[in-house]
Amino acid sequence: MNSTDLSVLKAAVDWLKSGHRVAIATVVQTWGSAPRPIGSWLAIRDDGQVTGSVSGGCVEDDLIRRVQAEILTRDLPEMVVYGVSQKEAARFGLPCGGTLRLLVEPKPELDVLEAILASISSHQITSRTVDLSTGKSKLESGNRNEAFICNDKLMKTTYGPRWRMVIIGAGQLSLYTADFALASDFEVIVIDPRDEYAEGINREHIQFIKGMPDDVLLEIGVDSHTAVVALTHDPKLDDMALMEALKSPAFYVGALGSRVNTQKRKDRLLEFDVTQEQVERLHGPVGLFIGALTPPEIAVSILAEVIAVKYGIPIPKKNLNKEKPDR
Template identity: 50%
Template sequence: MVKTSGESVMDSVDLNVLRSVLQWRRAGQRVVLYSVVQTWGSAPRQPGAMLALREDGVVIGSVSGGCIEDDLIQRLQDGRLSATGPAVQLITYGVTRDEAARFGLPCGGTLRLTEEWVGDPAWVAELLRRCEDHEIVARELDLHSGAVTLHSASRQDVLTFDERTLRAIYGPRWRLLLIGAGQLSRYVAEVARLLDFEVLICDPRAEFVQGWEAQHGRFVPGMPDEAVLGIETDERTAIVALTHDPRLDDMALLTALNSRAFYVGALGSQVNSRKRRDNLALLGLSREAIGRLHGPIGLHIGSHTPAEIALSLMAEIVAIKNGVELRQKKTELASSE
């Protein structure tokens, strides 16, 4: 049995593939779904990556850098791909160095894909619904029958493939809760949306709410600490306090730093960040919880404008999401103490 290492919960780019699959099947169009199940050597996409191919040649998603996608479309157009064949079959690319070079796989890399005709899309709708409810779901595909079953899963589960069954793990979108609806928050929301984060905003000050279009994010009612609790903060949630008003920011931080959020940050200089940590300690927050606070926020890129600050903040959040150790920030914090 093949297991992937580390966290293998699919990102929302793969959920977008499934959303298209559901839309196409409900419209009566035939769809074949490809999933990367094994890789050897260097490969552009990791196991679990998905691509959907519609009967007219339209594709969404990616399983390589592009050349394999072209061949999959060609298989449909020249008749090698038939809806009357097996419900599921395995396809391998890059067995030889010549083929690897032809399909753009570096260093002789090899990909193995499942090719799966999607029948009743009920399982797609159910999987998407459960992910929207912030559940982690395992999809098991029986390669012999083509049957799909869904099961509850945990963050420790990984993609597995044993030649008979593919078990892939899906999870909810990454979320960003912004405390404050000022100018900087608008830039942060825009960058976060480009990175496919679900953006949530909390600001009880009515004068800051004007001008926020619905597509920039969803407002969460109540005070900041209530918002942190109300969204059921989990390990795929980042929370950033941006009001510069300790009466609002610290309310959110007191709750957020004891939550499961993978990132908690607050806007402010090094001096203000030290004062904030001291204040949180006086309010009874533990040393361990305070140690989770990111402040000053963002990676050092010499940022001055709101757009540059938003870029540095989201770069830091994405780095932590992806498990990158931020040595630069550790050095800066150590030198300031």
């Protein structure tokens, strides 16, 4: 779940707890060009307060009016469609004649929303199935590969924690990498035990942990939505963290270093409790080769590679036998 949809969930829980009536709208289908993906959320309070987005601002005003005037008085979920005709698409400002189909739930269940929020907080993935004939929801364990489903009987969607980037080292490159990761909607944790970085990175929304990276990785738990990037250039810190990261379900593990040093690192790791298969998961030199030279450019190359792996885009294999620029 991205930060926008997570904020919608938190707001809906708070509003329901305070006694407001709340409707939740979910994007269930799009045709043509659509600014928000399927599964995006919008919460509307009975007084017109709104959080989130389903169209980037095209239909929200009309949806708020309809929810306040009609939908909040009903008991069952209702399907709302915008942009059926070119004329209507133009009226609501949907790009390229796009069409948007929304499921609006006028009585979301507080206990269900709280359970989803709790599972996200504990880094669990949860599937919710809504029975459209009753409006009731059923929760069960889910996985990120489950497809979104919506038909005339039910809607099934999956909620999970935000994608997370753990950065080993608190130097200048880490700062730029953390900033770009935040902009890309990652939760960011920076780990560094060194006294000279004891104050941490002075950035809002970045969690700094002073401690040995391998110990901290075990403490925070690394799962399949976590990327681990080692950027200290100090084998004593990077290698210990990589040993734990490569044995974890992390979807991406990368380390700073030249091609020659990356091969040496892989050879060292094989001397410890790391298998050949696990070592081959290491992305090194970290980042896509784009000719980057400066710290911000290298940070861009790192985020580009992490995002590509996140979405399953093939990464060109790096030749460690020739010494070339890192990226």
